[in-house]
Amino acid sequence: MDSLEEFIAHAVALEEDSAVRFDDMADSLDVHQNHEVTDLFRKMAHYSRLHLAEAQKLAEGMTLPHIKPWEYKWPDKEPPETPGMDATHYLMTPHHALVMALDSEKRGHDFYAALAATHENPRIRELAQEFAEEEAEHVALLQAMLLRYPAPPPDWDEDMDPPVSVD
Amino acid sequence: MDAVVAKPQDYKSDLKPIWCPGCGDFSVLAAITRGLAELNLPPKDVALVSGIGCSSRLPAYSTLYGFHSVHGRALPVASGLKLARPDLTVLSVGGDGDGFSIGGNHFVHACRRNVDLTYIVMDNSVYGMTKGQASPTTQADWTGSKLTPEGPGVAPFRPLEMALSSGATFISRAFSGDPMELTRQVCAAVQHKGFSFVHVLSPCVTYRPEQKGWRELVHGDFTEPYTDRRDAFLRLLDDDGFTTGILYQGAAAPFQPMPRATQSVADLGDQFVI
Numbered sequence: 066m067d068s069l070e071e072f073i074a075h076a077v078a079l080e081e082d083s084a085v086r087f088d089d090m091a092d093s094l095d096v097h098q099n100h101e102v103t104d105l106f107r108k109m110a111h112y113s114r115l116h117l118a119e120a121q122k123l124a125e126g127m128t129l130p131h132i133k134p135w136e137y138k139w140p141d142k143e144p145p146e147t148p149g150m151d152a153t154h155y156l157m158t159p160h161h162a163l164v165m166a167l168d169s170e171k172r173g174h175d176f177y178a179a180l181a182a183t184h185e186n187p188r189i190r191e192l193a194q195e196f197a198e199e200e201a202e203h204v205a206l207l208q209a210m211l212l213r214y215p216a217p218p219p220d221w222d223e224d225m226d227p228p229v230s231v232d
Numbered sequence: 233m234d235a236v237v238a239k240p241q242d243y244k245s246d247l248k249p250i251w252c253p254g255c256g257d258f259s260v261l262a263a264i265t266r267g268l269a270e271l272n273l274p275p276k277d278v279a280l281v282s283g284i285g286c287s288s289r290l291p292a293y294s295t296l297y298g299f300h301s302v303h304g305r306a307l308p309v310a311s312g313l314k315l316a317r318p319d320l321t322v323l324s325v326g327g328d329g330d331g332f333s334i335g336g337n338h339f340v341h342a343c344r345r346n347v348d349l350t351y352i353v354m355d356n357s358v359y360g361m362t363k364g365q366a367s368p369t370t371q372a373d374w375t376g377s378k379l380t381p382e383g384p385g386v387a388p389f390r391p392l393e394m395a396l397s398s399g400a401t402f403i404s405r406a407f408s409g410d411p412m413e414l415t416r417q418v419c420a421a422v423q424h425k426g427f428s429f430v431h432v433l434s435p436c437v438t439y440r441p442e443q444k445g446w447r448e449l450v451h452g453d454f455t456e457p458y459t460d461r462r463d464a465f466l467r468l469l470d471d472d473g474f475t476t477g478i479l480y481q482g483a484a485a486p487f488q489p490m491p492r493a494t495q496s497v498a499d500l501g502d503q504f505v506i
């Protein structure tokens with residue numbers, strides 16, 4: 066990541082992708098009538114969009130580079146705050162959804178914290194530090210929420226009348 | 233559509249997918265919409281043709297022209313569409329049962345014919361829509377279905393080898409858990425002139441939950457596409473089925489129909505003896 070513009074482009078893509086994925090997961094759970102988790106995912110998408118707006122505001126007056134989806138410099142295969150679609154389950158509980166969101170925020174924090182610690186550009190370091198602190202706040206918030214939603218019993222995914230079963 | 237205006241959401245319809253939560257096909261839908269946005273193709277210029285199966289629902293979830301066709305017959309429909317409307321970008325999608333069993337014959341001949349279209353197969357080695365039977369790519373010893381309690385007992389179909397043998401000019405493999413690489417391959421396949429085949433390992437979390445472990449097995453070792461079929465064949469001899477990347481890209485000219493004078497529907501009707 067060489068320039069401030071490239072850094073902001075990453076911040077925008079990170080929040081945008083996260084919002085879209087949380088919405089996709091909300092749609093998926095909505096189809097299966099899991100309304101509690103649907104609402105939680107919608108909220109996560111909403112928060113991602115609020116942060117997206119902040120990142121876009123930072124970009125005002127700049128021309129952000131166009132980066133192909135596969136050419137972003139993420140630490141892993143997807144933007145760090147994008148939750149994994151494969152971790153969803155039609156019977157998942159708010160606890161699982163919050164754990165997913167928490168993991169996303171932790172990855173977001175680690176991404177920015179690493180840039181804040183190592184980048185050569187002082188303005189990028191400063192902004193990355195600011196974003197890392199925001200992500201740390203989100204982590205703390207989600208950890209507090211998780212206290213209200215303890216882990217379900219181990220048989221949480223047992224369904225005596227599953228929507229699909231092997232013939 | 234101007235440059236950088238297209239967004240992946242422009243290609244998504246308002247219908248919510250009814251796939252099982254966690255299904256790999258969500259990522260394929262996302263990669264297709266992301267790829268088309270990257271290529272800045274207006275939805276009105278793209279058609280998506282499918283067969284039958286879970287993954288074949290995909291056209292309904294897009295704003296593209298869609299054709300949810302007959303089981304195994306997505307490729308003939310897509311080929312006909314492309315030949316009649318060469319101005320359209322044509323994509324065909326489906327699953328391993330639809331593409332390699334019911335439509336296996338069409339797959340072979342579509343590769344051979346080399347019409348300029350892209351075929352994306354979401355392979356989960358199971359018939360998911362009909363509740364979990366062994367498909368052409370299921371391992372011989374898979375005992376998960378009551379229909380084949382001792383396993384299908386047949387060696388799995390090898391889609392990449394078959395595509396290469398049959399004459400496909402673009403062959404790649406991706407994993408739904410690596411959506412950015414999948415997007416890259418979708419873009420490259422659509423831009424390729426000729427028949428492009430993208431084989432996607434797309435786990436079925438309901439009938440093959442063990443496929444969640446594919447994440448640990450895939451490795452992106454098709455680093456640069458071969459342009460010589462012999463090299464590609466040799467590489468495939470060492471393939472474990474989990475290698476991702478673009479394997480082969482040839483330069484054979486795509487099929488073009490013989491130029492003919494324009495005919496009206498009435499002229500065509502006159503050619504049939506009743």
